[in-house]
Amino acid sequence: MLNSRKSKTECLALIYVLPGTEVQLSETVTEYTLIERIQVGDPIRHVTRGLKVTVDMEKLEFTCSCRMFEHKGILCRHCIRAMEMTNIATVPDKYVLNRWRKDVKRKHLDVKVAFHGSDKIEDELRYGRL
Numbered sequence: 001m002l003n004s005r006k007s008k009t010e011c012l013a014l015i016y017v018l019p020g021t022e023v024q025l026s027e028t029v030t031e032y033t034l035i036e037r038i039q040v041g042d043p044i045r046h047v048t049r050g051l052k053v054t055v056d057m058e059k060l061e062f063t064c065s066c067r068m069f070e071h072k073g074i075l076c077r078h079c080i081r082a083m084e085m086t087n088i089a090t091v092p093d094k095y096v097l098n099r100w101r102k103d104v105k106r107k108h109l110d111v112k113v114a115f116h117g118s119d120k121i122e123d124e125l126r127y128g129r130l
């Protein structure tokens with residue numbers, strides 16, 4: 001299972017990402033130019049920006065010019081849109097880092113903690129009197 005809050009934000013923002021052009025770079029690599037509508041300034045106005053997503057279908061690699069995955073470890077809305085455009089229904093495992101997964105066993109949770117009841121050792125009793 002995926003920690004979904006940040007991924008959900010990206011999925012909700014998908015409506016602002018529209019398909020643009022596509023260029024076949026090689027037999028398996030395609031570069032998609034996507035158009036994103038964003039809000040800027042005060043008062044708010046809408047502008048568009050272009051982003052490039054390179055898709056290698058052989059390696060199932062998605063690289064976006066916004067570099068969100070490289071910086072934050074979260075797959076961006078642009079790559080998700082490119083997955084949709086290439087009919088990839090499941091996010092490849094390499095784009096779901098262990099830190100975002102709920103089904104990964106965390107080693108720091110294996111730390112044993114001793115809970116003492118009424119059988120306190122002498123040092124604890126002495127510390128309690130200070």
Ligand SMILES: [Zn+2]
Nearest residue numbers: 064066076078
């Ligand atoms: Zn992106």
